[in-house]
Amino acid sequence: MSMEKDKQDRFFERFQTSLREHLLTFNDGVIAIIITIMVLSIPSPRSDGDFWYDAHRIFITFKRVTKQVVIADFFLLTLSFIPVMTKWIIIDPSQMALAVYGGVYLLV
Template identity: 45%
Template sequence: MLRNPRKHNFDQFSDQEKEKLNNVKKELIEAQKNEPESLREHLQAFNDGVMAIIITIIVLEIQPALHEVHYQQFINNIVVFLITFFIVADFWYDLHLAFSYYIFKPSKTIAILDFFFLADLSLLPVMTKWIMAETSTFAVANFGIVFLIAKILEYLIQYFGARKTAKYSQIMNIIISRSLMIKMFITLFLNIILIVLSLFNAKLAMILYLVIPVISFLFPVKRTKIM
């Protein structure tokens, strides 16, 4: 018959062993307390790295004009790159403000939303390459869909980030403020309009996508830092 495993009694340990166990326990408790703050730093670094790679991939898609007949296409590709560059830069800027002002201890929900956001944003190089190859209505419309999904995920990150940090009454004054609601309505409404417009004039719709990051930079959402 198998004997029951011997149960160790804490009192059987020496004072030195007890001290070591208590130190380990304190370190684990301290690590658990600092885990959200550490996650915040890692998420910020991850966002910076992924967005830098996205921009790098996009610029590598620009083919040099080896002949004069290709120069017009070369200029068009640079314009498309600049549009996507400022869109990605706007996303980075908004997330930077969010993590600076109220996402101090991100939860697992915020991390998951951030991963989905980056996964969706990583499709922009493919969409940009598609538009560089052929500025068709279908290509621009798909670009707009990817952008719209990224915007929705960005707003969800901001909402749950502020909700994690402050009480619900404070959230109403921070994230669901009038300025943020206006910004959300304008950006989402413009994106839907541009998707529809791309079905009729793809080149014009693609150029007008610059309007959204320009509005975001010129009219930023006023935020109150949570102490």
């Protein structure tokens, strides 16, 4: 009887772990879709800059990827602030919105 209970407990534990992982994956997907929809609903700024092309051109010069390159690559996160700041200026064209947008743009 005890052996059967151990099997059931192990099965339940594996089931819970699997369910948790599937739920986390599902949540990640939902959040990614929501973020994509939010970003696509914001009109892109008109400028001569092409961040993708510039980043690609820089990365092809690297012979190997170091820890510093990986850390520097996390600064791409700042690009996600451009659409948010642009929408802020569209909704509320205040001096504060413009100053924050300028700061983010300089950071990028």
